[in-house]
Amino acid sequence: MQTSSNKTSKTSNKHCLIDVEHLSVHFEGYKALDDISFQVDEGDFVYVIGPNGSGKSTLLATLTGLLEPTSGKVRVDTKGGIGYLPQKLFNKRNIPITVEEVIYSGFDKQYLHIKEVQRKQIEKWLHTMQIEHTLKMPIDKLSGGQQQRVYLIRALINKPRLVLLDEPTSALDPGFRDHFNQLLESLHRLGITILYITHDLHEYQDENKKVLYVDQKIHYYGSVKEYKCIHEGGHTHV
Numbered sequence: 001m002q003t004s005s006n007k008t009s010k011t012s013n014k015h016c017l018i019d020v021e022h023l024s025v026h027f028e029g030y031k032a033l034d035d036i037s038f039q040v041d042e043g044d045f046v047y048v049i050g051p052n053g054s055g056k057s058t059l060l061a062t063l064t065g066l067l068e069p070t071s072g073k074v075r076v077d078t079k080g081g082i083g084y085l086p087q088k089l090f091n092k093r094n095i096p097i098t099v100e101e102v103i104y105s106g107f108d109k110q111y112l113h114i115k116e117v118q119r120k121q122i123e124k125w126l127h128t129m130q131i132e133h134t135l136k137m138p139i140d141k142l143s144g145g146q147q148q149r150v151y152l153i154r155a156l157i158n159k160p161r162l163v164l165l166d167e168p169t170s171a172l173d174p175g176f177r178d179h180f181n182q183l184l185e186s187l188h189r190l191g192i193t194i195l196y197i198t199h200d201l202h203e204y205q206d207e208n209k210k211v212l213y214v215d216q217k218i219h220y221y222g223s224v225k226e227y228k229c230i231h232e233g234g235h236t237h238v
């Protein structure tokens with residue numbers, strides 16, 4: 001693996017949405033992330049890659065504030081909201097929460113009174129995600145792929161400015177995976193900033209997007225195009 005600079009400097013005039021400086025996250029002495037620094041500008045689409053256990057989910061959870069840095073600074077501009085799809089979906093059996101309730105929990109609390117508008121949005125999203133029939137169903141009665149679609153709706157329904165997705169297509173069938181990736185493209189074209197954890201190199205189709213390769217440290221941060229050159233040149237492996 002070729003290593004690019006551990007601190008990625010700003011090269012554009014775009015607004016910086018995420019600024020990570022010397023971030024370390026340790027679990028009982030184990031360094032899941034070790035002194036990483038990078039920035040993400042508004043409108044960026046960043047694939048976060050790396051082997052199993054390399055700290056990708058830890059990074060996204062730290063950006064949302066769910067995990068505290070052990071040291072270092074994380075600044076995320078939360079104006080405009082954040083949509084987050086965690087890797088592990090917590091759907092404990094015997095907790096009677098419906099699909100509708102899961103999706104409602106994604107709305108910004110200040111809009112909770114606008115029920116009619118929300119209902120229409122939920123209907124539209126259920127249609128987009130091809131799970132119209134599930135609205136009143138307990139979430140734990142859905143298949144893994146259907147649950148992932150529900151949580152994707154929850155992450156996106158508030159029209160957040162920043163979206164953090166932890167392996168969003170892992171449970172989706174290939175046909176729907178393409179459909180979802182196209183949907184994400186259209187959101188990105190609207191200016192939404194996206195961080196997307198994936199193991200699937202086939203998803204790297206648009207060479208203008210970026211790759212952040214994490215394995216405790218940042219081993220690469222740059223364009224997909226450059227990443228592919230290095231990869232195809234035989235200097236690196238995933």
Ligand SMILES: Nc1ncnc2c1ncn2[C@@H]1O[C@H](COP(=O)(O)OP(=O)(O)OP(=O)(O)O)[C@@H](O)[C@H]1O
Binds near residue numbers: 050053055057058087
């Ligand atoms: N809450 C926790 N307590 C202890 N160790 C943890 C905790 N969360 C993560 N870890 C450890 O930190 C390391 C990084 O985990 P993380 O889930 O961030 O990896 P990942 O890159 O997302 O992996 P994968 O590709 O398998 O999803 C792993 O060794 C994991 O065991």
